[in-house]
Amino acid sequence: MLSVAALLGSPKTSSGQVAPALGAASSFALFTAVGAVENSGPTIINGDIGTNAGAFNGFPLGVVNGNIHVADAYATQAATDVQTAYGYMSTIPCVTPVAVYGGTPAVTMGPGSYCVGGASTLAGTLILDGGGDPNAKFFLRVTGALTTGENSLVLTQNGATPSNVYWQIGGQVTLGRNSVMRGTLLVNGAINMIAGASLIGRGLSREGAITIDTNTASLPSFVVAPVVTSTVWLGNRTTDWFTATNWSAGVPSSTLDAGIPSNTSPYPLIAAGNAAANNLTIGTGASLTQSGGTLDLKGNLSNSGTISATAGTMSLSNGTATQILGGSGITQLWSLTIANANGAIQSGAVRIHGVLAPASGNLSTNGQTLTLLSDAAGTALVNNNGTGVVNGTATVQRYIASTNSGLGYRHYSAPVSGSTVGDLATAGFTPEISQGSVYNTSATPGFTTPFPTVFAYDQSRLATVTNNYSAFDKGFVVPASLASPLAVGRGYAVNISASPLVDFVGQLTNGNQSLNLSRNAAASANAADAGWQLVGNPYPAPLDYSLVAEGDRTGLDAAISVYASSGPYAGQYRAYLPPWVPTLASATPCCRLPRVSLPTSAAARLRPRSPSATASA
Known part of the structure; x- marks a missing residue:
């Protein structure tokens, strides 16, 4: 994580860097100026798709929620605009050279201009963090080909959106199986999407075939983030999570972020019932205690304080995006359920004393510590009756009860x-x-x-x-x-x-x-x-x-x-x-x-x- 801190702390690009003008190309989820478009699976395109010069096959079978343009006037204009946008990206200075994008543990980058020399592979997870700025822009360049690893993720958070992420790739792009890519890709070569890969943004090629098979490509406008307000724990009344007057804007909900700041004790307790929040942030020295009930998170957990649980369940159930679980604090849960088909990844250590259930999505340890606790009260277990699994290294404790306390x-x-x-x-x-x-x-x-x-x-x-x-x-x-x-x-x-x-x-x-x-x-x-x-x-x-x-x-x-x-x-x-x-x-x-x-x-x-x-x- 040292490299992450260095990236976030370094200067990025000049203030107010203008994004490339896409013109007619802006309506395309996938487009090539010169090359065939070949689809061989039940692909879904949310936006326009087309080519200005080349064959076009596989639709239907594939579904297009937009328009198809093949060698028409609109495609010709889009081809010109892709060339112009690609050339503009070459004028943006490389402020921060990096060896690779992404990694395990996840690598976080702030707004700015980055570049990788030569061909590169994006493996693991890349988090683009807007720092709370909804206009934060990211310019990421690769002078050669780019391949994303299987199950790799590009995530945006804290104001960052795929519509403000721009990639310039000097060779072919291959999106690996079940990987998730975000941003507009301006490509000097072919675009190849392996089965299960998805793109939230645009894939725009100057010259090269587009090969797709059971994929999803969506314009950023099709992935609209909800307008989320937040509520902050006041800590001047009781410890009851469900008391509205304990919060600045009422009890958190699935569309309402929850913040528990430092120095606001007594801190909240969930003893029973069904609590919910979108994102949950816990400040340094602050805490959340759970002795029963369920806490359902739709967003991410960022814990710089302490979560302690003697019963109850935390459920991650966002239906549209991978959730991030962790932070620098102590996160000790009783039971954890992954009820999100997109899964969850750890960004910090997590300890579990009850049941870990990847019910409908995977939990990726992401190089972080996952500990299944054991003591005289019981031993944590994994319920693998669902469709998800735990990927990565875990630590399983074993306490053996005995009437013999000695050797x-x-x-x-x-x-x-x-x-x-x-x-x-x-x-x-x-x-x-x-x-x-x-x-x-x-x-x-x-x-x-x-x-x-x-x-x-x-x-x-x-x-x-x-x-x-x-x-x-x-x-x-x-x-x-x-x-x-x-x-x-x-x-x-x-x-x-x-x-x-x-x-x-x-x-x-x-x-x-x-x-x-x-x-x-x-x-x-x-x-x-x-x-x-x-x-x-x-x-x-x-x-x-x-x-x-x-x-x-x-x-x-x-x-x-x-x-x-x-x-x-x-x-x-x-x-x-x-x-x-x-x-x-x-x-x-x-x-x-x-x-x-x-x-x-x-x-x-x-x-x-x-x-x-x-x-x-």
Whole structure:
């Protein structure tokens, strides 16, 4: 974000820079002076479309909410005006050279003149911030071709509008799949829109084909921002959000911005009911508390203070634009629902204690921290029953409740991909596996020093390993290194006290996950111990094994066992049997290692009855 601050703080262009005159070209959402227009999908054009010299195909199939001009007098004039506007853009001085436009985390630019030398790719997110000026203008130049990455975004905020954004591109423009571009593009080459890409502005080419496939191109006039007033928290009465006299212009609504300034305590509380706001801004030192109800935001959240929640839901439900969630403050929500098909992106750290539900749109972490919290009160989860997903790295905490507050074996499973044994490290605990190779091959593994503290389980060792452990305990094996991956769907036994809070960092696991399980060919004397598997919940949400039909667990015992620590090397199993109620197994302490361990990010023991089986979740 340092580059962002530098850009916002530097001088841009001379005061009152005039925008290029578009003339007849101003009515076109897509136009080429010389080149074919080819559409191959259900594209929607909100504005005129045409060419002054070239073939024109694909409409209908595509829909034009405007006029089609092909080699007529109006197209001829538009071709002249595009050439003039492109030439004018070349006269605007490049005040601020930049390496690229956009990025992850999102890059913010203020009004002014920018340029990139050579061909370039716009990836991630570019935010054009008008600084509160509705006349703020942006002049962005690329001397070569421009490609926008898949799912990339160009956003306008704080007064900036697509009608005041002008691009000059010295080569072909390719708008990537599902990307969103804003502004008038004056292009010295072809315009190619990949399926799902959208343009809010204009695509005007001096010379080159326009190729489109299942896209949307809209003039800025078709995306009219509502006239939004604001209401400010006064803080001189009660904490009730819904009391009109607590606000300067009444209670916020879906079309009314809400501001909570500094030094206006007592600050608002939402305890129940359905609150709403368009944009929500919280000043430094200010706060918002939520202990119930729903807060529905139609715009963006900019939090420089504190949001704390012990219950309730924040919902992002703008139907026309991607929403921005974050700021420099502390944003701790109980539950968050993305009810916006355009999704949301983070611009700051977000912590969630309840349910994260990408119900109808994606949440992009955008390189920011997303933490799913866990403590004695519960563990956050992700509800993936909707159409959206979480894109980007997340941190999932795991607190394990236990009657044993001291050292003991706890069982963990990574709910993310890309996590390693080293991720088990936390305040007060460092994984010890330095003598793993000694332990794994020793005839007397219990004498290994220092003794390992992290174990996976490999049931095939019962038939291949010779040591003085009991048959079942031969299956425990130490990972090779701290860089060893925590396999998705597998459990790990960790000798750790109850106080450390373990977290896992990576891409949240989603979709079907399958584990191939086998039963070893151990000697008949070890049959009672053969085939046990330490399997783990691969998701950032609980699993209910009672919902798994018998036909979906062919070859597996109709039971799972969850281990509860009662001491450093002691504990009990809770065996879950049909009708899936827990029963205590033997209270005899485990030998040198616990036998195993399904809430969120935990592990459990199950066993194939046959030589091989598959567990699917």
